[in-house]
Amino acid sequence: MAQENDIELLDFWVSPFGQRVRIALAEKGVDYEYKEQDLMNKSEFLLKSNPVYKQIPVLLHGGKPICQSLIIVEYIDEVWSDKPPLLPAEPYARANARFWADFTDKKVYECGTKLWKLKGEEQAAAKKEFIEIFKFLEGELGDKTFFGGETFGFIDVALVPFVAWFYAYETCAKFSIEEVCPKIVAWGKRCMERESVSKTLSDPDKVYEFVLFLKKRFGVE
Amino acid sequence: MAEEVKLIGLSMSMFVIRVKIALNLKGVKYENLEETFGSKSEVLLKSNPIYKKIPVLIHNGKTICESMIIVQYVDDVWSGAGPSIVPSDPFDAAMARFWSYYIDDKWFPAYGEVMKGQTREAKIEAAKEAIAKLQPLEEVFQKQSKGKDFFGGDTIGYLDIALGCYLGWIKAAEKLTGLEFFDKSETPLLAAWAECFYSNDAVKCIMPDVDEFVEFAIKIQAKLNA
Numbered sequence: 001m002a003q004e005n006d007i008e009l010l011d012f013w014v015s016p017f018g019q020r021v022r023i024a025l026a027e028k029g030v031d032y033e034y035k036e037q038d039l040m041n042k043s044e045f046l047l048k049s050n051p052v053y054k055q056i057p058v059l060l061h062g063g064k065p066i067c068q069s070l071i072i073v074e075y076i077d078e079v080w081s082d083k084p085p086l087l088p089a090e091p092y093a094r095a096n097a098r099f100w101a102d103f104t105d106k107k108v109y110e111c112g113t114k115l116w117k118l119k120g121e122e123q124a125a126a127k128k129e130f131i132e133i134f135k136f137l138e139g140e141l142g143d144k145t146f147f148g149g150e151t152f153g154f155i156d157v158a159l160v161p162f163v164a165w166f167y168a169y170e171t172c173a174k175f176s177i178e179e180v181c182p183k184i185v186a187w188g189k190r191c192m193e194r195e196s197v198s199k200t201l202s203d204p205d206k207v208y209e210f211v212l213f214l215k216k217r218f219g220v221e
Numbered sequence: 222m223a224e225e226v227k228l229i230g231l232s233m234s235m236f237v238i239r240v241k242i243a244l245n246l247k248g249v250k251y252e253n254l255e256e257t258f259g260s261k262s263e264v265l266l267k268s269n270p271i272y273k274k275i276p277v278l279i280h281n282g283k284t285i286c287e288s289m290i291i292v293q294y295v296d297d298v299w300s301g302a303g304p305s306i307v308p309s310d311p312f313d314a315a316m317a318r319f320w321s322y323y324i325d326d327k328w329f330p331a332y333g334e335v336m337k338g339q340t341r342e343a344k345i346e347a348a349k350e351a352i353a354k355l356q357p358l359e360e361v362f363q364k365q366s367k368g369k370d371f372f373g374g375d376t377i378g379y380l381d382i383a384l385g386c387y388l389g390w391i392k393a394a395e396k397l398t399g400l401e402f403f404d405k406s407e408t409p410l411l412a413a414w415a416e417c418f419y420s421n422d423a424v425k426c427i428m429p430d431v432d433e434f435v436e437f438a439i440k441i442q443a444k445l446n447a
Contacts (some may be wrong), residue, residue: 037444052323064312071318076312092283098290103271136271202231 007032010046010058012039014202014210016109016161017069018057023157024073026196028080032059070101073157086154097148100140101158107133108162116172116211117220127173134181141183145190152194155189160197163188167204168211226251227279229265231258232429233437235386236288237276242382243292245423247299258437259444289321292382303391304376313365317372320361322384328354332387335394336438337445346364348398358384359408366410368416377421385418393434 008030009025011018025032037046037056039218048059058065059072061079066072077086087094109131114126137159141147147155166177166188178185191197202210215221228239228244228251244251256262268284278285278294285294296306302445308314331351338344365372365380372380391402403412413442418424 023303052327061312066315066319068319068322071315071322074318075311075315076345078314091294092285094291094297094395095285098293098436099285099287102287 002049004185006058008035009033009063010035010037010049010060011056012037014207015056016165019161019164019200019202020069020157021057021059021072021076022084022200023160023196024076026200027085027086027152027157028076030076030080051190070105070158073154077154084151086157088148088153093148094125095179097154097220099207100147101139103136104158104162112162112165112169116215119219119221123173127175130169130173131175131180134177138183141187143183146187152191156191159202160188160191163191164207165211168208170220171208172211224249225279225281227254228252228351229256229262229277229279230275231256232427233258233389233434234275235390238386238389238427239288239382240276240278240291240295240378240393240424241427242386243295245427246306247295247303249295249299249302250438253292258310260441288386289318289379289383292379296379298366304373304378306373306377306382308365308373316361316365317379320358320380323357324383324387324403329387332390332394335398336441337377339446344394345398345400348394348402351394352400352402352404354404356408357412362410362414366414377418377423381414381418385415385424387430388415388419389428389434390417390438392431393438396431396435397438413445 007025007030009018009021011021011034013036022034035045037043039056042054046056046058047054049060050056050067053067055067057069058070059075060066060069061075066075073086087097111126111130115123115130118126140155144150146152147159166185170177192201226244226249228237228240228302230240230253232253232255234239254262256265256275265275265277266273268279269275269286272286274286276286276288276291278291280294280298283434285291293307308317328351331347331354334347335344335351338347361380362372367372367374369375373382377385394400395402403415404414419428
């Protein structure tokens with residue numbers, strides 16, 4: 001009980017960024033207290049823990065907050081170094097893992113959001129961009145089991161939560177991700193065979209419901 | 222086997238300056254491949270097909286992109302040489318990474334508004350915003366430095382490089398606005414740190430003169446207005 005209270009995660013159920021942290025913690029077998037946040041009515045605790053961005057996820061370890069999902073994942077990897085590593089040991093492989101995880105950060109969520117927020121020509125442009133992004137990712141994956149090779153690692157953790165959003169993106173923008181990036185979809189299925197992933201990712205139907213809720217909130221038809 | 226280290230960049234780029242500082246800290250000899258401002262070489266486009274941006278480090282034929290990723294790579298490869306750049310304590314490392322992210326994500330766009338400002342007044346207003354966004358780093362410095370000269374302690378570290386690379390550009394903004402970015406009464410620790418950093422051996426040999434930054438700023442503004 002005491003050990004569990006030492007680690008808290010301020011999070012939001014459907015957040016792919018929060019899910020990265022949950023997957024990393026699960027991979028390392030770390031117990032923690034999950035604290036669901038109301039993002040429309042942010043708690044004092046959240047605002048105090050992340051005064052700069054006021055966002056989830058925030059990991060608190062012994063009361064000390066760490067923010068930004070990929071930074072938290074690296075932190076987890078470093079602290080629980082006795083468990084199989086998420087980042088490879090070899091410097092070039094590490095740099096490569098950081099590069100692609102960062103690419104995911106810069107590109108995937110923003111472009112995915114455009115797919116449900118925009119209409120007509122703007123949506124078509126976003127679809128084109130989305131496919132380009134995933135073709136780059138598919139190029140990096142190649143025929144490997146995971147992005148890091150045989151072992152599930154940093155890039156996989158960074159990207160896999162978005163697999164639960166594929167159905168929502170496809171339905172809103174009317175296209176098939178499997179058609180354009182079959183290797184990515186196959187990789188997503190392989191990741192789902194891992195308990196850390198299958199127990200963490202949101203149900204694609206629930207993600208779609210959430211996107212519909214957001215569309216209504218933003219007045220998107 | 223001889224190490225082949227090349228750096229594709231522009232001497233005025235703060236992101237390139239980051240990599241040069243890291244390489245200097247580790248005593249690594251490298252070939253500087255200077256790009257021409259306004260155009261991108263074949264080498265650059267081939268080495269960084271995703272972003273087509275500098276800096277790109279080429280180490281024995283392998284390419285590494287994104288400035289702070291390159292800095293960490295340099296720290297990893299030449300771990301035996303010079304000081305450690307990334308803090309060894311995981312929490313300190315996370316703090317250094319977070320504030321480095323903040324600098325690029327929140328502070329740099331605010332600074333950018335100074336350069337974009339069409340009039341001196343507009344530049345001054347933007348500078349006030351940028352100065353305000355530096356404020357949180359005073360406390361960060363106090364916590365991270367543990368009474369020493371740098372965010373990294375005794376030696377230049379990750380967060381020093383992330384922020385310090387902007388010093389030449391900050392001095393240019395100070396010249397253009399007449400404002401001080403590191404006020405000695407408001408942010409005394411940062412003011413002292415800036416002087417320490419700027420005069421450090423690993424930095425001063427590669428940091429262009431302030432007037433070069435001012436001239437370049439005027440050139441960029443002309444391009445933006447064209």
